[in-house]
Amino acid sequence: MPELPEVEVVRRGLDRHVVGRTISAVRVHHPRAVRRHEAGAADLTARLLDSRITGTGRRGKYLWLTVDDGEALVVHLGMSGQMLLGPIQKSEHLRIATLLDDGTAMSFVDQRTFGGWMLTDLVTVDGTEVPAPVAHIARDPLDPRFDRAAVVKVLRGKHSEIKRQLLDQTVVSGIGNIYADESLWRAKVNGARIAETLTKPTLTSILDHATDVMTDALGQGGTSFDSLYVNVNGESGYFDRSLDAYGREGEPCRRCGAVMRRDKFMNRSSFFCPRCQPKPRQPRPRAV
DNA sequence: AGTCACACCTGTCCGC
DNA sequence: TGCGGACAGGTGTGAC
Numbered sequence: 262m263p264e265l266p267e268v269e270v271v272r273r274g275l276d277r278h279v280v281g282r283t284i285s286a287v288r289v290h291h292p293r294a295v296r297r298h299e300a301g302a303a304d305l306t307a308r309l310l311d312s313r314i315t316g317t318g319r320r321g322k323y324l325w326l327t328v329d330d331g332e333a334l335v336v337h338l339g340m341s342g343q344m345l346l347g348p349i350q351k352s353e354h355l356r357i358a359t360l361l362d363d364g365t366a367m368s369f370v371d372q373r374t375f376g377g378w379m380l381t382d383l384v385t386v387d388g389t390e391v392p393a394p395v396a397h398i399a400r401d402p403l404d405p406r407f408d409r410a411a412v413v414k415v416l417r418g419k420h421s422e423i424k425r426q427l428l429d430q431t432v433v434s435g436i437g438n439i440y441a442d443e444s445l446w447r448a449k450v451n452g453a454r455i456a457e458t459l460t461k462p463t464l465t466s467i468l469d470h471a472t473d474v475m476t477d478a479l480g481q482g483g484t485s486f487d488s489l490y491v492n493v494n495g496e497s498g499y500f501d502r503s504l505d506a507y508g509r510e511g512e513p514c515r516r517c518g519a520v521m522r523r524d525k526f527m528n529r530s531s532f533f534c535p536r537c538q539p540k541p542r543q544p545r546p547r548a549v
Numbered sequence: 550a551g552t553c554a555c556a557c558c559t560g561t562c563c564g565c
Numbered sequence: 566t567g568c569g570g571a572c573a574g575g576t577g578t579g580a581c
Binding site for chain 3: 263489
């Protein structure tokens, strides 16, 4: 799915085009898209109608629009969600359609239906207002109040693989499978290494590389392998051309030339250079 | 606390 | 061609 850079591209597009607008029509085409809005589709529709959009926000992979009654319309893109502005979408994957008072349609299109909308209250967590469903999500590396040292400290106490921790949105948010692999490649660390065995400088470097790679990706409009991941105008990003690890199985490492490998990890693929990022020694199986 | 399996979906690609 | 299986960028839950 869209990871932090792709979600931020979408947030910026929404911020530029919909803040100040009023929602003049709402139609939920598929109930699954509002399954996390517990009061149901009719409630969401009724409450959204005539709401004025006052701002946008994002934490990790969650984004939201604040509305004038002090609530937030939380959007998660899941694996394939899109927020599109322009004419009414005719896609068979159209899940929610809204109309704004300037005549623009704001549509939620989602092929795999893992994404969705919900309208919720804002709560204050650690001095920052976020929608209630986002309260458990840690700050992301692009958050001005991201506390790198605090995250390193958390990681130093984790007897668990570093990649697993990078993907844990309650430890640090915004990082998904692609940028985890890219960050670990840049830091020359194998994702199977146990977090608590890594030094403070190494952990710091991994987080710094995560920040850098996501900033770079943002500058190129995000990563798109196909038409599923697009900005509010339906355009793809270009960062896929800059990936050094993800998807490069069998190709030479851009740093040392060794053949890049792919391993199964947490039921998903991990791409790494076997020379730059050697695997940790496995505990020897006990003799029978 | 951490891990694992699984659930939720649709679509594409690959081998047979 | 068709079929089955593997795989795809995410999150949440419940069992151990």
